[in-house]
Amino acid sequence: MPQLLLELFSEEIPARMQGQAAKDLERMAREHLAAAGFLPEALKTFAGPRRLTLVAEGLPLAQADRKEELKGPRVGAPQQAMDGFLRKAGLTQDQLVEQNGVWMAFVEKKGRPTAEIVAEMVEAIVRGFAWPKSMTWGTGKLRWVRPLKRILCVLDREVVPFEIDGIVSGDVTEGHRFMGDAKPFVAKDFDEYAAGLEAHYVVLDVEERKERILEGCKTLCFARHLELVEDIGLLEEVAGLAEWPTPVLGDMDPSFLDLPPEVIRTSMRTHQKYFAVRKPGEAGLAPHFITVANIEAKDGGKVIAAGNAKVLSSRLADARFFWDEDVKTGFEPWLAKLEGVTFHAKLGTMAQRVDRIVALAGEIAPLVGADVAKAKEAARLAKADLTSQMVGEFPELQGVMGGYYARHFGLDAEVAAAIEGHYKPQGPSDAVPTAPVSVAVALADKLDTLVGFFAIDEKPTGSKDPYALRRAALGVIRIILEAGKRFPLSEVLKPAHARAHEAATAGLWRFKATDEGKLVEGGPVLIDETVVRDLIAFFADRLKVTLKDQGKRHDLVDAVFALGDDDLARIVARVEALDGFLKTDDGKNLLAGYKRASNILKAEEKKGPLPEGQAEEPAADSAAEVGLYQALRLLDRPLKDALAKEDFTDAMAQLAELRGPVDAYLDGVFVNDPEHRDNRLKTLAAVRAAMGLVADFGLVAG
């Protein structure tokens, strides 16, 4: 079956956009082909520095012919209706047949040639492609990520003819910019294309480019008895920067090794896109780097290595300069500068934020077993490095540099660790601070952020979370769950709210609106209890997501949350116990019993208020009633004991005792017996209440 090959050849596509572009191209092509009735046997796309490529296997050369039935006007309908129908359908009246009183047309639709459909598809894709940023060039109006130079489009080895804003489709493409003969070549199918690219020094597939880079790095390392510091993000990026990626190892002046390794790595990574290397088994870096060039140089890469080494040296010399300047300056002048740093236009300065974090860390410290004075001191210094030269150059080293400088100045080790770690965790794989002083500052930092942005109504929406509030809330959750001490969420939210309230009433937090480019003062931010309520709901959502990620059922999380508890550790323990219980036979059956009892209660509730009070002991001759009555009585104490001890597994085991009696009761007792109705409803309500101490089983699915 025929094959379609499409290549959109352009000037260099930003590395960060290539992966999504390959996905978008595949999706758009599949949609277009499906709309035309084609289902390719295989379809694959590739993206690289200068090209997007698509190959689809197993397309017919034309659409199948189709029979279409068109329903016309009713027989005897006015002539106007008939004329309208004929005009629209492009038919004459003699082509219609009468069927059940309606004029029908049976039209044979010739399938269109696939080439025509492909030509339309490519034009639609090119014109509708959703690049994050696109541009026009020259005198044209066409938009692409960078100037689009050529379109190769062959179907079954024949060029699919079309033209898009002056770019005429063909069967020619180009290889590497500098290597090989740099002459365009013809490719009539994917095999010729792939072979041609290889011969012209282009690795088409990003996965192969990544492998080539890793292999090359490892070979270089092996020869020098070094080990690559792997960096997946960097690998992705450099694989999008070279068509013929060729790692080259360069030497770094070893005198720079006295800089913090984070500084060296960040400088290598962000400015130069180099991989770092180390001696096998050693933690620190080795005085070399690997850059990924786009050519196999004539001299084996000597000039490239030397040039890059020189650039790195000047970068690291800058870093050394920043370090030297910073240690000459120190924390107090940095803190003074924070007064001139805006945290957020509506939330005042960074210095004011530090004041709040200090107060908050002091209040949280006793809860987490931290020394109050140390927590406050660490909070006071935590943001100082933001105005250091090094963090000015490498914002991603905030905190890390504060920690280095704190140790350099001989500050308390716990304080230094808290300064360093207070931004943590910065993602799901990042570690959580556990030292008490670090915990206090990390919580204070995140809670101040959360309360502030909730107060000015900058809550995350959909995929938008510009202030990383979800990450902050998740950080709070993880820190609390992993901290040694237990306390309810409200214990830390209340002081955070109080500090925010002070800031707002003092007029430090203000709305500022832009009016034709000029900042205009608005009224002070108002903070009320809804902020705390919204925040607790936000935390609940984040916890649900976390538990769901761990494979816990969404409904179980809801069932536990419904109890209104805000002790995160207890919530998690309950969900875990509930999850285990519902996997047992007793659990499943008891849940079914609960639902039946609950349905009866709900139905009766509609008729009027349920009877209140304790059920009376039933007549001795009703075994099922006596059984449940006794079971409930026996359950009461041990269930409450288990809950008090927070032994939720035991609590579930206690509930399991109800399973038999509940089943027997529901099967054998007619609740709505006029004589016993009240007492029987009270019994069922008692079952619901007892189970409700553990979770809201009504929210459990099943």
Next chain:
Amino acid sequence: MPAAPKSFQSLILTLHNYWSEKGCVILQPHDVEVGAGTLHPATVLRALGPKPWNAAYVQPSRRPGDGRYGENPNRLQHYYQYQVILKPNPANMQDLYLGSLEAIGLDLRTHDIRFVEDDWENPTVGAWGLGWEVWCDGMEVSQYTYFQQVGGLDVSPVAGELTYGLERLAMYVFGVDNVYDLPFNDPDSPLGALTYGDVFLANERQQSEANFHGYDVAVLKQQFEQMEEQVPLMLARSYKNETLVLPAYDMVLKASHLFNLMNARGAIAVAERASYIGRIRDLCKMCAQKWVELQEAA
């Protein structure tokens, strides 16, 4: 092929020859202080409007805050940019650019040349474009931009802009670590070899002191405000139905430089910065608007 350049000035001459041969107008620097070659009216204004325009020139650029009293081997408050503007950008503009690197002696099969995403913008003139930093062996040697907006106006046709940082490029090509050691003229000159330092060190030292401590902030502020007032007045004048855009734009440049001086003196609070930049951009937009009207009328 002529021999590769050996000095700073022959590097410039090589680029001039190269772009002259390609058909560009070779201009001399604009005689008003600017922060970057882009600000030369040959780029900012000529990038607007429908008329083709191809030019290359050297532009002395002043960044008062970057002065280091001649003590930093890489940083200068006065340096040279080589600027090329091609409008509409030719289809082979990347090849033309790479040819210029070969002309100055860079072998593209030995050096690693890469186009790394960099979206350029200059908020003071309301301009932005898409393009790359061009890296040679890991060092940024040029900025390559396809203008999309200038003075807040969409451009059509699109101009391609190339900016070479001349000192940095020269340091790399000649293997010199300190800018002041660059050979300015031919090292074998019968009239005596001069280094970049011989020519510019005194200027760096004196201008640095003036930038950081010498200028009177109140005077700068007053001059800024005068320029700001004058721009609309100048734009209200015309000669034979031609609005006086070019003189008005010179005033915008002066205002922009005065702002940079105030900034270097530390006289502009963080909160004020955005508003100053906005004021300059507004002036620039007025000029851009008038310029486009003139171009379209002509």
